[in-house]
Amino acid sequence: MDLVKEIERLKKEKNAIILAHFYQEKEIQEIADYLGDSLKLAQIAMNTDADIIVFCGVHFMAETAKILNPEKKVLLPVLKAGCLMADMISSDELRNYKLQHPDTKIITYINSTASVKALSDCICTSTNALKIIHHYLNEGNQILYCPDQNLGNYAMKIGNTSFEVWNGCCPIHHYLDKQKVISEKQKHPHAQILAHPECQMEILELADYVGSTKQMLDYSIQSEADEFIICTEKGVLYAMEKANPDKKFYLASPTLSCAHMKFTTLKDVYECLSQEKNEIFVEEVVAFHAKKALDKMMELSK
Ligand code: 13P
Ligand code: SF4
Numbered sequence: 001m002d003l004v005k006e007i008e009r010l011k012k013e014k015n016a017i018i019l020a021h022f023y024q025e026k027e028i029q030e031i032a033d034y035l036g037d038s039l040k041l042a043q044i045a046m047n048t049d050a051d052i053i054v055f056c057g058v059h060f061m062a063e064t065a066k067i068l069n070p071e072k073k074v075l076l077p078v079l080k081a082g083c084l085m086a087d088m089i090s091s092d093e094l095r096n097y098k099l100q101h102p103d104t105k106i107i108t109y110i111n112s113t114a115s116v117k118a119l120s121d122c123i124c125t126s127t128n129a130l131k132i133i134h135h136y137l138n139e140g141n142q143i144l145y146c147p148d149q150n151l152g153n154y155a156m157k158i159g160n161t162s163f164e165v166w167n168g169c170c171p172i173h174h175y176l177d178k179q180k181v182i183s184e185k186q187k188h189p190h191a192q193i194l195a196h197p198e199c200q201m202e203i204l205e206l207a208d209y210v211g212s213t214k215q216m217l218d219y220s221i222q223s224e225a226d227e228f229i230i231c232t233e234k235g236v237l238y239a240m241e242k243a244n245p246d247k248k249f250y251l252a253s254p255t256l257s258c259a260h261m262k263f264t265t266l267k268d269v270y271e272c273l274s275q276e277k278n279e280i281f282v283e284e285v286v287a288f289h290a291k292k293a294l295d296k297m298m299e300l301s302k
Helices: 003-014 027-032 038-047 060-066 091-102 128-138 151-157 178-187 212-220 236-243 268-274 284-300
Strands: 016-021 034-036 052-056 071-074 105-109 122-123 143-146 192-195 229-231 248-251
Touching: 003 016, 003 027, 003 268, 016 060, 016 192, 016 268, 027 236, 027 268, 034 038, 038 052, 038 060, 038 284, 052 060, 052 268, 060 071, 060 284, 071 091, 071 128, 091 212, 105 128, 122 128, 128 143, 128 151, 128 268, 128 284, 143 151, 192 212, 212 236, 229 236
Parallel strands: 016 034, 016 052, 052 071, 105 122, 105 143, 192 229, 229 248
Antiparallel strands: none
16 A cells, blocks of 8 residues: 555545654655644644644644644544653642742743643743743743753853753753764864754753754754754754755764654554544643643744
């Protein structure tokens, strides 16, 4: 069976769209109606007229789509595709923190469960985190940023400020070996280093540009440079090479691969869409509170 053709046929028949994150395998990126970072995909999910959203990404992304557009059927091709960072804070832990710090505003990275989002004042992504964090600080608030310590530390450094950060991280970015980045730079001395803010400060300090996956892609298109060392998950290289056929991209380390993002195959997408299986549901009260925090992000990131 030609899976790509069948998926295309089912998409039309069922008025479905496929959203894919940049970390997905290239064959999944190719069948996507929209390819993007966490913010862009959430915005598309919120505004789509499609009846079915097939989310090729990880669980929190599909959950976010369901919260933002509850009338739609949201399907996740592989249910076990999760996010290691999202699992580093539980709603019980955050509830306990809030009891001890009742006046602190909670700013939560979108890489989190719906129940953690529901306990938050505002959500952010790597695209808008600096803007949102500094908005709350400028209002004179005490804040906790969770769960990513690295993006939190980066926001503190950029804003020359300080606030509380949770000690979670994305292990794929956090354990990127600085020596690997340095040796890639020695091999390609004219290459610019682009890094995701989930990397540790010692990596960000080496970078010519720090941004979300989409911001890195845009930077690679606009930059005069024609070689880049990429410090984020390897999937994004496919989109970068496609957008810049004359430029060269080097992955900083072969360890930059998120197994959960790589679970999804064309067969999974086909089966999920044909059987309308792996539907994502979010408990009503959780969805109500999580949506308030997501709406606040959308308002502040305009
Ligand atoms: P972006 O928001 O930059 O797409 O990042 C999502 C993610 O999971 C990074 O590890
Ligand atoms: Fe989560 Fe890291 Fe995978 Fe992104 S790369 S989905 S933060 S585990």
